[in-house]
Amino acid sequence: GGGELGNEFEIIVAFKKDKWPIKVRDNELIGSIKAKIAPLSGVPVENQKLMFKSMLVDTNTAVASGLKAGLKVMLIGTSKVDIQKEQLNSVIASVTPTLPNKPHSPLELSSAAEHKKIIDKGAPEGALPGITGRTAHLAEIGNVVKCVYDKKGEVVRLTFKLEDNQLWIGGKAHTHKLSMAQIRNVTYEPLSGCAGYAMLVLHVGSTDKSNLYFYFVPLQYCADIKRVILA
Template sequence: MSGKEDSSSDATTQQEQSTSKDDESKSSTESSPENTTQDTNTEKSSEENVQTPTNTTESSQEPTQPPEAAGAAATSSSSPSGSGGSTSDMAGEKIEFKVVYNKKKFDITFGSEETVGALKAHLQDVIGVPSTMQKVMIKGLAKDEMTLKKLGVAKGSKIMVVGSTLNDVLEVTKKPTPQQLKEEEVTESAKESLSQQKQHKKVLEKGPPEDVMPGIKNVKEALPPCPISGMVNKTGGKVRLTFKLELDQVWIGTKERTQKIPLNSIKTVVSEPIEGHEEYSMLALQLGPTEASRYWIYWVPNQYVEAIKEAILGKWQLF
């Protein structure tokens, strides 16, 4: 009996173990869908994480410009005024030429497209003459707005510059004012007339020269384009006056020589109509500090006397 009970007990135990395994298998099967869902979510999350850098890469590539556009932008930024080019291009090709001032030569290098006004500003420190007081002579008086290229300036060209330094201007301030000149004329008239003074009377007694220019009384005219000729000096020699305003000079020509006198070196001008020949005047240019330095000229056509004074003194009376 005991042998049958033991075998029955063993069979029951095996059945219970088999049933337990089946239950564990079912439990495992039931829980596997949840694990599968979690794995699927994990894979989706992983795919999303992988896609995120891709979107970042795409967003970083959106503002990037094509090489052609970048090159155009670089070209545009390198040019100060768009298509205007660099400053050196605007100045034009560099030209080497000489500037002559007061018998001195200066080697200058300047742009062909630069203006005369810009050249004056450059020369101010070179020759010591303020730009506003310079006159640049290139085939005549050159205007400030004209370029060197337009004026035909090339390599090796020579440019003449005339003008007065600040020291010359300050020296001019020592000249008499218009009021002082009038007072001097009144004083002179109070004395014996110039025509009656012995040194002048001796010259005037010979009468007007045959080739003297016609004189007009009580008329004022501008300086003629030609020299004023036919006059005489205190020795009776023929004299002609040529005004070189572009050089700020007056040339006193005689048979022996021609004196080139800077206008700003003449201290004063004295004149008086000739008695009995009021269509003519006698005129003196004071070349030094005293009356002894006066250069007398006789039979000056009266219509040009005021123009002569204005050319010599008028431009300086403002200082």
């Protein structure tokens, strides 16, 4: 016999990815077993929950709880390290100003079906390389952005005739000459999945129906396009 606490046997305690063999006795209380687990797991006794079929009660004995040699008992609880992390995070959260969520831009158009089908074609052959994270001047490319798609999915070139204050949109068959004074705004958004390229929107007329859309415009020129047109 093993004295008043009865026979000794070994159970396995599992916690997250760890497992420990723990020696217990028949009549040992669950609370006493938790005290053996605490130094191994880092989980203080008061934070431990032991599960075997159901939650084990501190004042019950091992035998009364159904424990036998080789059985696996699950430990649920928060270790001291995790508790400190949580406390630290809550302190940080309490002193960090919460930033309002940025409202969605009225654009984010490029995911709309009519735009997506053109964007899914990929950059047209001969398109200028797109670069993220820098801005460049149209003058560097002679004020001509070649090989972009229009909203019909046809390849056009955009020629900025600064001396005439005109934008020439040149397609295969004809060139459309647009006075920059007719363009009331210029917006653009990066194309998701096509790094370095943007969808450029020229707001002409009073409704969105008359907007002109261009796809695979190199992102680095968009700010300058806006400046040139609206100047």
